[in-house]
Amino acid sequence: MAIEVIRGWRDLSPGQKGAAVAIGAFDGVHRGHQAVIAAARDAARALDAPLAVVSFDPHPRRWFQPDAAPFRLMTPDQMARALEPLGVERLYLLPFDADMAAMSDEDFARKVLAGPQVARSAVGQTDGLGVQHAAVGFDFTFGKGRSGSPEALRRYGADLGFTVSTVERLDDPNGLKLSSSAVREALQAGDMARAAAILGRPFAITGEVVHGDKRGRTIGVPTANVPLTDYMRPAYGIYATRSRLPDGRVIDGVANLGIRPMFETEQPMLEVWLFDFDGDLYGQTLETDLVARLRGEMKFDDLETLKARIDADAVAARAVLAG
Structure with missing residues (x-):
């Protein structure tokens, strides 16, 4: 119930x-x-x-x-x-x-x-x-x-x-402080494993998928874009992710969290590339686990270099999520 x-x-x-x-x-x-x-x-x-x-x-x-x-x-x-x-x-x-x-x-x-x-x-x-x-x-x-x-x-x-x-205060055998402030410290450091150990599950961001500039589609990387609203800002960068769709499906992916230095956004955004997914999610609510931070945000010289790095990030994310 x-x-x-x-x-x-x-x-x-x-x-x-x-x-x-x-x-x-x-x-x-x-x-x-x-x-x-x-x-x-x-x-x-x-x-x-x-x-x-x-x-x-x-x-x-x-x-x-x-x-x-x-x-x-x-x-x-x-x-x-x-x-x-x-x-x-x-x-x-x-x-x-x-x-x-x-x-x-x-x-x-x-x-x-x-x-x-x-x-x-x-x-x-x-x-x-x-x-x-x-x-x-x-x-x-x-x-x-x-x-x-x-x-x-x-x-x-x-x-x-x-x-x-x-x-009374609960102490973790591994020395973790079990508090909301400790979760925020882990997120600021991009240490998603530590945050998940305190929470008992991965840290997740949920929100409505909004329209972006659709530039990712031009290089074969369509993303679902979710504003961060009042969420604590984890360390900006590239993350291996696992997203839950409104219909219950759970789909692996890779995401950029931040301001995207090459095409800077006014407000930080979570932009998730869902692997092997083809569908329209605009206006729907997506919940995304940030499983592991792969690297920080970077600025590239051109779209071709960016696409090559995204492909490498996708390979790395698949490996992390498979493990």
Whole structure:
């Protein structure tokens, strides 16, 4: 059954309340996040309650730093898909707006997580999620000025009728730091293997295929072009890729991520050449795993030299993906 995405915490029906939840930004749903969700899953089983995740859209950083460079590791749709295999039944995407930003930690616990016990209408709708349990990470903060802590949440929960569990820092046996910032550091370095080890899967970019200048078609390399929007910018360069089409097919390829120095673009773009594919993808959503970075971007003297290098990159990408 597909995960239910609920955008908000107000006017929920009784059937949308009463879950055991994991709370956090969960950008990337990396292995550290997965440990918090596992704690919520244990509570859900013990309470015979639905398992849910509470996150925010937009990301709080975007609210407080509207001019910050792009930093997201996934879209809300990608988050929902990443949560499904973990057994999550609901994703509460709470709007991070002026009201949320100004809310105290106690008000967040009382109004958003617990909610009033008296129905607001004849159909039994109330504000608040009515959680039975909340699982959080050891460094979780909440409320205006980040005043709330896991210990504060536990105190509020004791008063409001829900239990709280705190997940301590999870250390990887190989010394990897399991955090969203560590994923971003790996992406900036073009180390896709390290990013995938932290995430538990390859880093992927999803977006609508748009029209480009179609120059690649003139040299036999048609590409599907996807804007990077608010995604964190990995190291620019050439990548071995694996793309999922809307019809479910998964196709290997090679891609340029960046500004394409020879024919520079105004905004960075992911341009994917899907191997052995012939079809129209304009206006469709493509999700592409960046499996390995093959090299940095380069500027060539002419189209013939560019085509020869693209062919060599394709050979290298096929070898990486076959391995």
